[in-house]
Amino acid sequence: MNPMIAIGAAIAALTGIGAGVGIGIATGKAVEAIARQPEASGKINGAFLLGIALAEATAIYGFVIGLLCLFS
Amino acid sequence: MNETAKETLTLGERIREALSFRTLFTVRVGELSIPITETVITTWLVMAILIAGAYLLTRKLREVPTGPQVFVEAFVGFLNGFFKDTLGHHWRPFAAWLGTVGLFLAAANILGFFSPIPGFGFEPPFALKPPTRDINVTAALSVMTILIVIVSGLVVKGPIGWFKSFVKPTPIMLPFNIIEYAIKPLSLCLRLFGNVLGAFIIMELLAMVVPLFIPPVASVYFDFFDGIIQAVVFVFLSSIYIKEAVE
Numbered sequence: 001m002n003p004m005i006a007i008g009a010a011i012a013a014l015t016g017i018g019a020g021v022g023i024g025i026a027t028g029k030a031v032e033a034i035a036r037q038p039e040a041s042g043k044i045n046g047a048f049l050l051g052i053a054l055a056e057a058t059a060i061y062g063f064v065i066g067l068l069c070l071f072s
Numbered sequence: 073m074n075e076t077a078k079e080t081l082t083l084g085e086r087i088r089e090a091l092s093f094r095t096l097f098t099v100r101v102g103e104l105s106i107p108i109t110e111t112v113i114t115t116w117l118v119m120a121i122l123i124a125g126a127y128l129l130t131r132k133l134r135e136v137p138t139g140p141q142v143f144v145e146a147f148v149g150f151l152n153g154f155f156k157d158t159l160g161h162h163w164r165p166f167a168a169w170l171g172t173v174g175l176f177l178a179a180a181n182i183l184g185f186f187s188p189i190p191g192f193g194f195e196p197p198f199a200l201k202p203p204t205r206d207i208n209v210t211a212a213l214s215v216m217t218i219l220i221v222i223v224s225g226l227v228v229k230g231p232i233g234w235f236k237s238f239v240k241p242t243p244i245m246l247p248f249n250i251i252e253y254a255i256k257p258l259s260l261c262l263r264l265f266g267n268v269l270g271a272f273i274i275m276e277l278l279a280m281v282v283p284l285f286i287p288p289v290a291s292v293y294f295d296f297f298d299g300i301i302q303a304v305v306f307v308f309l310s311s312i313y314i315k316e317a318v319e
Binding site: 049050052053054056057060061063064067071 | 262
């Protein structure tokens with residue numbers, strides 16, 4: 001296959017870095033908040049899971065672009 | 073090419089097959105011939121499961137709930153409370169749509185768990201692939217959501233009030249508010265599609281490499297956890313967009 005297509009798909013997959021760093025920071029803050037106030041852990045969990053799903057979305061956009069490069 | 077021995081397919085061919093949709097038959101309506109893909113058949117299966125479940129669970133309703141009616145009432149009460157919190161005053165018309173979308177997405181994403189895995193000479197007669205891995209399904213749901221947002225904004229605020237909401241914080245926000253009406257459904261659609269397709273491809277690759285004990289364990293994360301969280305995120309974001317439009 002055309003090597004430029006492969007390089008393009010590989011660059012598109014680099015968006016995972018942003019998601020990894022962002023979700024790591026969010027997890028750190030969530031754990032800190034739970035350690036500070038364990039009674040609020042239900043709400044903290046809820047906000048944390050929502051934040052993860054939204055932060056993951058940008059990495060998924062990169063994945064979709066990589067798929068578009070390779071298979072279309 | 074030998075289609076029955078799946079173990080002889082290479083990795084690229086396996087992925088290409090996971091990304092394609094077979095047309096099973098076509099329906100002729102007048103002059104149009106509508107191709108019925110396996111996505112449509114799987115969606116019918118999800119619909120049948122949900123309708124059968126709803127019928128069986130609401131058959132003998134009593135004033136004082138007993139048995140499964142307790143769980144059904146608790147579930148509906150929880151959903152209604154969530155929509156009342158998020159949507160505010162005009163929550164009732166939208167609770168039915170959002171609750172149905174949430175149930176449909178949860179059922180559709182989990183469906184990948186029930187597909188049998190080929191291996192050791194065993195060829196499954198069917199394969200259940202989650203219908204949300206087709207971008208047509210997610211695009212349809214997000215287009216319906218943005219239509220509901222636009223129409224409810226027009227109805228609640230009136231046409232003049234709706235146009236005025238474009239310049240709401242400051243008039244400089246006008247192009248951004250216009251673009252938002254295109255970005256919101258796009259992000260909803262791509263987020264759900266990318267998550268479900270990625271989970272499906274990883275499960276296919278796992279089943280190809282280690283068909284014995286790992287797939288059910290991995291499926292707990294990929295199918296159940298990921299699928300339910302994506303359904304919840306879709307419904308939550310839709311309700312936030314509707315709240316922005318009607319308040």
